[in-house]
Amino acid sequence: MIPAPFDYVQAESAAHAIALLAEHGDDAKLLAGGHSLLPMMKLRLAAPEVLIDIARVPELAGITRDGDELVIGAATRHADLAGSALVRAQAPLLAHAASLVGDPQIRHRGTIGGSLAHADPAADLPMALVALGGSVQLSGPDGARAVAADDFFTGFFETALEPGELLTAVRVPCRPDAVWGYQKFVRRANDWAIVGVATIGGRIALANMGPVPLRARAAEDALAAGASPAEAARLAAEGTSPGEDIHADRGYREHLARVLTRRALDGEHS
Numbered sequence: 001m002i003p004a005p006f007d008y009v010q011a012e013s014a015a016h017a018i019a020l021l022a023e024h025g026d027d028a029k030l031l032a033g034g035h036s037l038l039p040m041m042k043l044r045l046a047a048p049e050v051l052i053d054i055a056r057v058p059e060l061a062g063i064t065r066d067g068d069e070l071v072i073g074a075a076t077r078h079a080d081l082a083g084s085a086l087v088r089a090q091a092p093l094l095a096h097a098a099s100l101v102g103d104p105q106i107r108h109r110g111t112i113g114g115s116l117a118h119a120d121p122a123a124d125l126p127m128a129l130v131a132l133g134g135s136v137q138l139s140g141p142d143g144a145r146a147v148a149a150d151d152f153f154t155g156f157f158e159t160a161l162e163p164g165e166l167l168t169a170v171r172v173p174c175r176p177d178a179v180w181g182y183q184k185f186v187r188r189a190n191d192w193a194i195v196g197v198a199t200i201g202g203r204i205a206l207a208n209m210g211p212v213p214l215r216a217r218a219a220e221d222a223l224a225a226g227a228s229p230a231e232a233a234r235l236a237a238e239g240t241s242p243g244e245d246i247h248a249d250r251g252y253r254e255h256l257a258r259v260l261t262r263r264a265l266d267g268e269h270s
């Protein structure tokens with residue numbers, strides 16, 4: 001389908017994007033890679049009157065190191081994350097997750113900020129950020145604030161972003177030596193996760209086991225108390241609330257969470 005008509009403005013800086021958001025209010029939407037927003041506009045699930053393009057704002061792109069954290073600009077594309085020597089060395093789980101998003105075309109347009117703001121519970125990068133214990137930087141008319149990944153995802157496609165706020169950057173702890181695992185069960189290669197599991201250093205995050213990326217807290221607690229990976233993985237579905245669709249019912253998703261957690265805890269990357 002063809003989207004409803006809209007105006008297009010290219011932001012020149014983060015401050016300009018925030019000013020444009022304030023000027024246009026609810027009529028405006030930020031446009032990053034467009035790989036979630038444009039399909040929604042074509043389906044008329046979204047009909048913004050103004051698109052504020054942030055994809056070419058230099059200060060929103062790029063990956064740097066700040067002490068023991070990586071700072072990743074919101075407009076950094078999945079392909080740049082996956083290919084970054086810095087990310088591969090310091091947060092290999094994140095580079096791996098980015099390499100599994102969609103197909104090459106999507107990875108060359110889609111951005112980490114867009115993926116996190118869109119907050120699809122089946123997506124790769126929200127789960128990876130929760131597993132890594134990262135955070136996001138948000139800026140709006142009232143200033144800047146940091147929100148931990150655990151608190152950022154508030155509901156089904158909902159986040160802590162307030163109207164008028166821009167996600168400017170993502171901070172990820174450097175964990176070069178931590179054992180990590182990543183399991184994504186898909187119907188076809190490069191698809192969305194039917195269930196996903198990311199583990200690192202005793203933290204376990206699940207994709208598509210509820211309205212937001214969830215921590216498998218019972219399994220984490222069991223690991224901390226000395227349980228084996230197999231014992232802990234048996235608890236991976238506790239406290240989750242997976243939906244049902246044509247790909248899997250609730251029971252099958254719970255089964256997948258247990259099996260994939262076991263594999264991920266064994267340090268498997270697939």
Ligand SMILES: Cc1cc2nc3c(=O)[nH]c(=O)nc-3n(C[C@H](O)[C@H](O)[C@H](O)COP(=O)(O)OP(=O)(O)OC[C@H]3O[C@@H](n4cnc5c(N)ncnc54)[C@H](O)[C@@H]3O)c2cc1C
Nearest residue numbers: 030032033034035036037102110111113114117123124167
């Ligand atoms: C066919 C297909 C397959 C896909 N497969 C996968 C997959 O396997 N795994 C996966 O994780 N994802 C997948 N995706 C989604 C992909 O990762 C998108 O790129 C991503 O979800 C959205 O990023 P974007 O930069 O394109 O955002 P956009 O579509 O531009 O924006 C998405 C939303 O976020 C808002 N937004 C964007 N940037 C910001 C910001 N900096 N601050 C505040 N709000 C912002 C927008 O206003 C909009 O509401 C797939 C997409 C397609 C089309």
